[in-house]
Amino acid sequence: MIKAKIASITSQLPARKFKNTDPIFGNLPEMSQRWWRFWGIDERGYFSPDLGEDELHVSLTVVERLLKANNLKPADVDLIICAASCPVLTNIGSVKGTNQPRLYPRLSRVLREEAGLINATHFDIQMECASFLLGQKLAASYIEQGKVRNAVVLCCEYISNMMDYTDRSSTIFSDGCAAALLTASTDEGELLASAQHSNATHYSIATGKWRAPSGDSESHRTKLYFSLDEDGQKQMQEFVPQNVPIAVHRALKKAGLQSSDIGEFVFHQPSPLLVHAWATGVDCPEEKYLTTMDKAGVMVSASIPYTLHQSLKQGRIQKGDAIVMAGAATGWGFAAQVWRIGDLVIC
Template sequence: MQFNSAIKSVAIDVPKNYCDNKTPPFSEIPNVPKNWERLWGIKGRYMIDKEAGEHCSTLAKNSSLKAIEKAGLSVNDIDLIIGTSCTITGWSDTNPEAIFPGLSDYLKTELKCKDSTMTLEVNQTCISFLVALQIASDYIETGMYKNILICSSETFTLMADFQSVASTLFGDGSGAVVVGRSEKNGRMLASHYKSIPIHNEIATLQWRPPLNKTEKQDIKAYFTLEEDGATMMQTFVPQNVPVVTLTALEKANLSANDINHYVFHQPSSLLLKMWAMGIGIKKDKYTSTVEEYSCLSSASTPLTLYTALQNGKINPDDKIVIAGASIGWGFGAQVWTTENINF
């Protein structure tokens, strides 16, 4: 039997501590260009405090529990958990150096799910949530699973080199959704993806000491943006999100104007404007969260979906597009008809 899939709920969790660009450690970063804030549009971000017991995993657990509750379900109703995170160290509150097992296995244990609940990790960096939605939708449609939890949790400030201006680009937070069988008309209408595996060195996680240091004991995974990375990204990132979006719309036999709202991954306010221009939509057609939250990698998309719902931009029976780009470089877009998404 064939089923349609629908996004049933979305929830977020962020740390208590908020830091704008004038708050340490961000105010102490050396050699910040005068136009840096204007270029990226990032004014602040939430930042975890490990001493206060905040971890990537605790954010994930909190957002997941809220998403399950908002969906009107219990943890025993979850058949599959898909976890996404770029936080390759520090996600575990019991073992901060753990890389495996993944976030989904942690959630299955901490949420006390049934033994038959399957777990799965997705790592396509910033569009991991989008890829997880595709997997969840496909599984629901085939009847393999009934209720799927997707949790994207990121604590990039753990991987920030505060000697580098690139450390201003990311914050911490978590978003979770429950995807289940459609009870009305909710479903994914179409999707499209592409990969351009060049310029991989522009933005990476690198094992290295902080800038201007050479001590081996300081080596860890740091986010690294090439000196001219922002300029290089503008040669191919702005065009390719509109390309995959318009292709997905064509597959759904829709035009850009048929869409009620657009939910984009949030790399920078400038890129959002360029994507909107390439698609042919105005500012009121998409939600921007990057100014307040910065980029949350895979968690940016569910957080932006939550914000759009909170602001009344998305309603039942609306048609929405979820789209974005990832370092690597991958691009994706999905067209959905919504049901009532609880938040």
């Protein structure tokens, strides 16, 4: 039986960082310390077009680095799966001969053309913050069925395009990109188990809406903005902490493992309080998980792979370790995967 492994991983953050006191947040309503404590973010990055940063250019940089580090040519990539929460692309390259923002084509098509991935099947997925896990599961399935050899799962978030800087929810999110190369396993690396479930009862808590800015009651100017209900923070605390552990326990049971068998837990990074609740719910001690949202913000689909990249760079994960990746996604979906880590190129 062919097995799929994570062969390589990389990430890229914006060059510019914005602290909580930055003038960009100068039009926010009065902010309580409770808000800042819950989200636990001190600074976050936004892509800067004047520095050559947008979803396409950053994705190209990440793919090129991934290929170079693994001695691959663009033609060696058989599959590319992309995720980007903002549905409007600001840069579609030379695909349509114009550079105006568009809903279509999606990122995978543009990236395939611009990166010269001439042999790659391509498609985009959307499971918000859990998109990386969905992409890995799909890529692993293609590899295990012998349909592809090298698959790239890439998450690039230019979420600042959806930020309303008169609304306090704008302080949560950040831009960023991360990608993994999955290949057929030649060592002990493999996907051991996965689990996911969903519950749309609370779908309206956090959505993308066409509306005017929150602080502009007299204007009819509308744009696609991320929108968090006024009591969204409180509602999330009522159901999100319980649902991620459910997915983790199901994945562990499928893998025939217990929490004590796991070397590192890699959680999505929405809030230190939520991550702590997830860890507590699966008997994960503090030394077995990393938090990154304080310096990186919430990078939506790029959050899990970025945190995995950081854990690997810091030597928290070793060859042969079993790890868990898990998180929640607005909508709401909950997912978890158990991987055995083999030889892996960090770049």
